[in-house]
Structure formats: structure tokens, C-alpha cells
Amino acid sequence: MSNLTPGTPDPSCIFCKIIAGQIPCHKLYENEHVLAFLDVGPLSPGHTLIIPKGHYKTVDVMPEETAAAIGLCLPKLSRAILKATGSTDWNLLQNNGEPAGQEVLHAHFHLIPRVKGTDLREPIKGNGLPKRAWPAVEIDHVTAGKLAEQISSLL
Numbered sequence: 622m623s624n625l626t627p628g629t630p631d632p633s634c635i636f637c638k639i640i641a642g643q644i645p646c647h648k649l650y651e652n653e654h655v656l657a658f659l660d661v662g663p664l665s666p667g668h669t670l671i672i673p674k675g676h677y678k679t680v681d682v683m684p685e686e687t688a689a690a691i692g693l694c695l696p697k698l699s700r701a702i703l704k705a706t707g708s709t710d711w712n713l714l715q716n717n718g719e720p721a722g723q724e725v726l727h728a729h730f731h732l733i734p735r736v737k738g739t740d741l742r743e744p745i746k747g748n749g750l751p752k753r754a755w756p757a758v759e760i761d762h763v764t765a766g767k768l769a770e771q772i773s774s775l776l
């Protein structure tokens with residue numbers, strides 16, 4: 622558990638390390654408040670994470686202007702991702718807190734272009750709360766790098 626002030630970088634947080642440039646990413650877009658990059662465990666080509674640049678664990682502790690900045694980038698980002706991937710459908714998924722399925726405790730929005738074989742509707746039964754199927758694959762960095770360039774060029 623971190624006692625840092627919300628918005629302050631958390632040195633143990635993988636997303637804060639990506640924001641700081643300490644871990645590379647396939648960046649699609651950034652502005653003062655927001656960074657968007659390809660998920661390294663994608664459910665489909667173009668699976669993107671949109672994160673606030675400040676370390677906020679969940680949406681309910683974000684300043685309104687940060688939440689608004691994420692919302693503002695969604696239309697253009699989704700259009701570029703759909704165009705580059707040839708998808709027509711997509712999900713926006715967002716989990717707040719570990720019981721809700723949040724794994725990285727820095728708020729993030731999944732923008733997931735939908736293709737056949739990425740059915741997220743079937744819950745997986747196990748101990749505790751049911752989890753949604755999350756059939757992630759490991760990213761192909763060469764293909765992802767080209768896709769990231771293509772998406773960025775459409776923004």
C-alpha cells in the first residue's frame with residue numbers, strides 16, 4: 622500500500638516507470654494529462670491502455686480535469702486505432718480496485734478493438750469473485766511498433 626499523495630509518481634508502479642521513460646512502450650499519444658500506449662499483453666491487435674500521467678489508483682480519486690482529459694482523447698484515439706486495425710467494434714473496459722479485477726493499481730482504461738476469438742462475455746468461475754475471460758497473448762514488438770507508428774500517424 623502506498624501512502625503517497627494522489628498524483629505523485631509511485632516509484633514501484635510500472636505505469637509510473639513507463640511515464641518516466643524508465644520502461645519503454647509503444648506510445649500512441651500523449652498530452653499534459655494522458656498517455657496512451659499498446660498493452661504488452663493484448664487481447665487483440667491495437668489493444669491500448671490510456672492512463673493519467675499522475676499516479677491515481679482509481680477514477681474516483683482523479684481530479685475532474687484528468688478524467689475529462691482521458692474522455693476527450695477517446696474519439697480520435699479510437700478512430701485511429703479502428704482505422705489502423707481494420708476493426709469496426711471495440712470495448713472500453715475499466716476496473717477500480719483489486720476485487721473489481723484491477724491488476725496494475727494505477728488507473729487505466731483498456732481500449733480493445735474486437736475481432737473474432739476475443740470473447741469477453743464468459744465469466745471464469747474460481748475461488749472468490751468471478752473473473753471475466755481475459756485471453757491475453759504476448760505482444761509481438763516488431764508488429765506492434767509498426768502498428769503504433771501507423772496509429773500515431775492517424776492522430
Ligand SMILES: [Zn+2]
Pocket residue numbers: 630631634635636637638675676677726727
Ligand atoms: Zn503509477
